[in-house]
Amino acid sequence: MTEQLDSIKQKILIVDDHEAILEGTIPALRTKYPIAEIFTAKDSQTAEKLLEQYHFDLVVVDLSLPRKPDDFAKVEVGMHLLANLMQSNDAPNIVVLSTNIKPLVRIKRIVNTYEGGFAAMDKSLPLTEMLKFVDIAQRGSIYLPKEVRSRPEFDRKWLEVLTLKYQEGLSDKAIAKRMSITDRTVRNYWIRIQDALGVFDSPDKDLRVQIEIAARKAGLISN
Structure with missing residues (x-):
């Protein structure tokens, strides 16, 4: 062809x-x-x-x-x-x-x-x-x-949460307001994002910082 x-x-x-x-x-x-x-x-x-x-x-x-x-x-x-x-x-x-x-x-x-x-x-x-x-x-x-x-597919809303948090610096409450969802839904999205990226909570490390590092390495948010 x-x-x-x-x-x-x-x-x-x-x-x-x-x-x-x-x-x-x-x-x-x-x-x-x-x-x-x-x-x-x-x-x-x-x-x-x-x-x-x-x-x-x-x-x-x-x-x-x-x-x-x-x-x-x-x-x-x-x-x-x-x-x-x-x-x-x-x-x-x-x-x-x-x-x-x-x-x-x-x-x-x-x-x-x-x-x-x-x-x-x-x-x-x-x-x-x-x-x-x-x-x-x-x-x-x-x-x-x-x-x-090899990277898992990411839901569009998970990507929006990452963008609002790490590129616009919004709090979870502000993210919920921007996306017209509840605070609880935002928390659920974070859990799913964490699982998809393979990031595990550790007493010695800031979980959200670890999520940001993993998300940038995966190309989900721009460096």
Whole structure:
């Protein structure tokens, strides 16, 4: 199937704010898909405009992106773009090319039910490896690296609790108010988060600090 795709004029979008990555990725894809139209975007705002204009067969995207030119790159921006892309009607094949792929655990449920092909890899790997992952996505298969596959799926509400606590600094009472739930429900969420992360209470350590450390290592909240 990938051999047939090589000879079909496809539209490919590469979203990455690093010029060096673009300089390597574009020629590699051009060699594999010589008649493809290749578009690039260095921020999510530009990518969104292109996605509104064209139907892309393949999207290669970094997870850490600036929202608009001259902004700092943030994982939240790339994750938001990726989640929206995967829930669109177009369902293009997607390859995530990033130095930190652990945040994908946040949308693992969406990835596993995605209608298009999906593959993710560390961008430090050789370009020849990237093309192998492109083949996986173009076949319509789903591939997640072991460090993402091995992590338990996290409920969206658990992720919201982690974000409100460790990125906005809210107390449990404030979290309950923001989420329109009871204090008891928040406590139950913490127990489930603790179990999912494999964090155990210890008299010598602050439990919430240990949860934060484990959540950051798992890519559930940004460092």
